[in-house]
Amino acid sequence: MVTACFVGPGTVTTASLAGADFGMTLMWAVVFSILATIVLQEMSARLGLASGLSLGQALRRTITQPVIRLVVIVLVVSALGIGSAVYAQGDMLGTALGLSEATGSPAIIWPLITFAAVSALLLTGRFTLIMRVLGGLVAIMAIVFVVTAIMVRPNPLDMLRGAFVPSIPDGSGFVIIGLIGTTVVGYNLFLHSSGVIEYYPRGEHLESSIKAARTDTALSIALGGLITLAILATAASAFFTTGIPVDSAATMAAQLEPLLGPSARYFFAAGLFSAGLTSVIAGGLAAAFAVSTTLGWGQDLKSWRFRGIWMAVLGYGAVVATLGDNPVAAILFAQATNGVLLPILAITLLLVMNNRSLLGQHSNTKLQNLVGALIVLVVIGLSVNSLLGLVGATG
Numbered sequence: 001m002v003t004a005c006f007v008g009p010g011t012v013t014t015a016s017l018a019g020a021d022f023g024m025t026l027m028w029a030v031v032f033s034i035l036a037t038i039v040l041q042e043m044s045a046r047l048g049l050a051s052g053l054s055l056g057q058a059l060r061r062t063i064t065q066p067v068i069r070l071v072v073i074v075l076v077v078s079a080l081g082i083g084s085a086v087y088a089q090g091d092m093l094g095t096a097l098g099l100s101e102a103t104g105s106p107a108i109i110w111p112l113i114t115f116a117a118v119s120a121l122l123l124t125g126r127f128t129l130i131m132r133v134l135g136g137l138v139a140i141m142a143i144v145f146v147v148t149a150i151m152v153r154p155n156p157l158d159m160l161r162g163a164f165v166p167s168i169p170d171g172s173g174f175v176i177i178g179l180i181g182t183t184v185v186g187y188n189l190f191l192h193s194s195g196v197i198e199y200y201p202r203g204e205h206l207e208s209s210i211k212a213a214r215t216d217t218a219l220s221i222a223l224g225g226l227i228t229l230a231i232l233a234t235a236a237s238a239f240f241t242t243g244i245p246v247d248s249a250a251t252m253a254a255q256l257e258p259l260l261g262p263s264a265r266y267f268f269a270a271g272l273f274s275a276g277l278t279s280v281i282a283g284g285l286a287a288a289f290a291v292s293t294t295l296g297w298g299q300d301l302k303s304w305r306f307r308g309i310w311m312a313v314l315g316y317g318a319v320v321a322t323l324g325d326n327p328v329a330a331i332l333f334a335q336a337t338n339g340v341l342l343p344i345l346a347i348t349l350l351l352v353m354n355n356r357s358l359l360g361q362h363s364n365t366k367l368q369n370l371v372g373a374l375i376v377l378v379v380i381g382l383s384v385n386s387l388l389g390l391v392g393a394t395g
Contacts, residue, residue, distance in 0.1 A: 002041060002192060002224070003220045003221070004135075004282040005187075005188045005191060006182065006183055006221075006279075007227050008094060008276060008278065009090055010182040011182045011183070011227065011231065012145075012231055014179055015228050015232040016234075017235075018235070019239065020235045023236045024158040024161065024163075024233065025162050026172060028162060028165065030179055031164070031229075032166075033182075033228075034183065034225035036183075036379075037183055037221045038217060038218050038221050039372060039375060040346060042213075045210075047193050047349075048197050049197070049210050050210065050359050052197060054293040054299060056076075059073070060294070062352050072348070073295070075344060076344065076345065077294055080190070080287060083186055083187060084187055084283060084286070084287035084290075087187075087279070087283050087317075088287075088317025091280045091317060092111040092280060094272055096109075096276075098269045099273055100269075101265050111318040111322045114276075115314055115317075115318035118280050118284065119311065121133060125301040127199075133281065138223075140270060140274040141271045142223060144268070144270055146227065148267075149233050152233075152238060153237070154236060159229075180382065183224070187283070188286060189346075189349050190286060191285065191286035191289050192217075197299075284310035288306050292305060346375065350369065350372045
């Protein structure tokens with residue numbers, strides 16, 4: 001579920017653009033994002049299991065001063081609302097592009113059809129069924145993109161240099177924030193803290209569940225990171241030296257031609273469709289968990305207030321995706337927006353993780369706080385650098 005939430009069309013598009021425009025040089029941003037996601041998601045899972053509360057519920061318990069709590073809740077819900085809405089647009093577009101490439105039909109017809117299909121699944125309110133659907137789709141996209149990366153044989157030395165020697169080439173700031181935004185997804189923090197309560201036993205099994213959740217978190221995020229790195233490496237190998245622009249699903253599908261030839265478009269469409277649909281499902285669910293629990297409405301999947309949130313978020317995404325005319329730009333913008341909003345949500349998590357009355361021995365250590373604070377500072381620094389670059393370019 002965690003992998004499904006952050007590996008979507010935004011990952012495919014942003015990583016493809018990063019590889020095509022900058023080769024392997026931005027792999028370090030993906031590596032940083034993977035490590036940051038593991039750290040923050042581990043905190044989120046530990047919070048849910050140790051306290052029995054989601055991040056939204058714990059936030060309400062931690063901030064007791066009414067005015068401050070109201071301000072924080074408004075900030076968090078606003079960030080979640082904006083992030084979820086733009087993310088849903090990108091996810092709907094990615095799903096539509098995948099279906100359009102596979103069927104030869106216009107992409108414009110697919111967002112509303114996708115909305116209807118996803119709504120039917122989420123309306124069941126069956127958490128286990130939703131997880132099984134997501135698991136199957138994640139397996140499909142992992143096979144598509146990892147196998148492709150292996151077959152195009154990217155240069156290992158270039159990959160190592162890009163992964164461990166950070167650099168910010170001219171014009172790359174917005175793409176770097178996009179890579180972080182497509183991996184360290186703010187509303188995933190809320191989804192994870194709610195999901196572990198539904199999935200792992202607590203009580204006398206608490207300690208073993210925390211260990212199991214920590215292992216599962218690291219493995220699932222590493223898998224998602226591997227998919228992202230595979231897409232970037234494939235795009236770098238296929239496009240960086242050719243100068244071919246990546247401006248549509250058709251050109252991105254050309255990444256796969258060394259492996260599959262003319263059938264590349266269908267193979268790519270399967271991966272893009274799977275990435276899109278998993279993120280539509282998980283993103284809608286995450287938005288509902290996050291907003292509902294932060295507002296104090298609980299996390300009943302069959303509650304109509306809960307359903308109303310994901311319907312509004314996904315409905316907006318479907319409508320805007322249907323009316324939009326530049327899908328690649330919209331998907332990249334969604335990831336960059338999430339990267340800019342991320343510090344607000346990460347600071348919220350760190351605040352809650354230091355509530356010892358709520359978490360006891362499972363609250364953050366000094367080292368965990370230091371690592372979390374460094375992640376926030378790095379993201380803020382990169383966001384400021386990206387915004388200054390945009391201002392300079394437009395000025």
